[in-house]
Amino acid sequence: MTAMPRKPIPVVLVAGFLGSGKTTLLNHLLTSASGVRIGVLVNDFGSINIDAMAVAGQVDSTVSLANGCLCCAVDARGLDAMLATLADADLDVIVIEASGLAEPRGLIRMLLASENPALEYGGLLEVVDAAEFDATRQRHPELAEHLKFADLVVLNKTDRIGGPRRAELAATVGELAGGVPVLPVEHGRVDPALLFDIPAGRRDDEARQLSFQDLLAEEDDHAGHAHAAYDTVEFTTGVPLHPRRFQRFLADRPAGLYRVKGFVHFGQPGGGLRYTLHTVGSFLRLDRGAGLPGTQLVLIGTGIDTAGLLARLRACEEADPAAVDEQAMLGILRFLPENLSESD
Ligand SMILES: Nc1nc2c(ncn2[C@@H]2O[C@H](COP(=O)(O)OP(=O)(O)OP(=O)(O)O)[C@@H](O)[C@H]2O)c(=O)[nH]1
DSSP states (O other): OOOOOOEEEEEEEEETTSSEEEEEEEHHHHOOTOOOOEEEEEOOOOGSSSSSOOOOEEEEEEEEETTTTTEEEEEOOGGHHHHHHHHHHHOOOEEEEOOTTTOHHHHHHHHHOOOOOTTEEEEEEEESSSHHHHHHHOTTTHHHEEEEEHHEEEEOOOOOOHHHHHHHHHHHHHHHHOOHHHHHHHHTTOOOGTSSSSOOGGGGGGGGGOOOHHHHHHHHTTTTTTGGGSSSEOOOOOOOOBBBHHHHHHOOTTTTTOOOOOEOOOOTTTTSEEEEEEEEEEEEEEEEEEESSSSEEEEEESSSOOOHHHHHHTTTBBGGGGGGGGGGGGHHTTSSSSHHHHHH
C-alpha cells in the first residue's frame, strides 16, 4: 500500500451499441488531451490507433504511450486486477470502454463499491449513433433502458444527419435518458475538459490545491479548441450558500449544462470550509476541500440562459447560515464519495 495520499483517479465509463463510435471517442481523447495522462481499458488493442501514437513501452497487455497515456486490453475477468494496476500508475483519469467488457450497470456497481481509495467513479457516457438511431432502437429496444443510466449522452455521427433532424434527435434521446445533457458531436470529438479536470500543472506538485485561477486558465487553454463553442459562466460569491436551495439548483440543472466545477461553501458549523464540486452531465460528486471559504464555480454548456443561471445561483445565497437547520446539509452530504453508492 502506498502511504502517499493523492487525489483519487476518476474512472469514466464509455458505453454504447456496436459501431456507435466509442473507440473513435477514445482515440480522440488519447490524442487531444495534451498534458493529461489517460489510462484506457479496452477489449483489445485492435481498434485503438496505437500505430499513430508514439509507443514508449509495452508490457503484456499494456502499452505506454509517449504522451504519458496507457492503454490496457483486458477481458471482463481481468478488469479488477487491471484497474488496481492502473490505480498505482501516474494517471489523471481512467476511461473504460464498457461494452464487451461488462454491462455498464455492473461496472458502475463495482466501481462504487470499490474500496480502492486511489479510484473514484466519474460517470457514464453513452455514445449514440445519430445516423443509425432508429435502426438501433428497433434492433435493440433495450437502448432506452441503457440511456437511463447515462450521465451524459454523446450524440455521435451528426455529420451524417441534417440540422433539423439533429435537434429532433437530441430532444428524443434526452427525453429517453431522463433529461440528462445530450452533446452532439462528429467523430467522437468530445472536449476532454467536459469529462474530467485537465490538470493545470503536473503531479510533482501534489500538495497544491487547484486554484480558481487554474480552473479559469484551463478554460483559456482550451478556448482554441471545441471549447470555444460552449458558453462558460463563472459564479463567485463570498456569501455562503443555503444547502437546500443549492441542492434544488443541482437537482434541476438546465439540459444544456454539461459541466460544473469549482468550490462551494455553505458556512455550516462543522461542515468543513468548502467542498469541491464536479459534475459531468447528470453525474455529480462532491469532496471535502480545504482553503478559504467562498464559492467559485465554472459552468460550461450550450444554449444556456447565462443570466437566468446566475440569478438562480444568487438566489442560493444565504447571508445567515447560522439560521439554517442542520438537516439541510444532509441532502448535500449524500454526494460525498462515501455516500455516493447509497444515492445510486
Ligand atoms: N461519418 C462518421 N463516421 C464515424 C463517426 N464516428 C465514428 N465513425 C465511424 O464509425 C465506425 C464505428 O466507429 P467505432 O469508433 O469503431 O465504434 P465502436 O462503438 O467503438 O464500435 P464497436 O467497438 O464495434 O462497438 C468507424 O468506421 C468510424 O470511423 C462520425 O462521427 N461520423
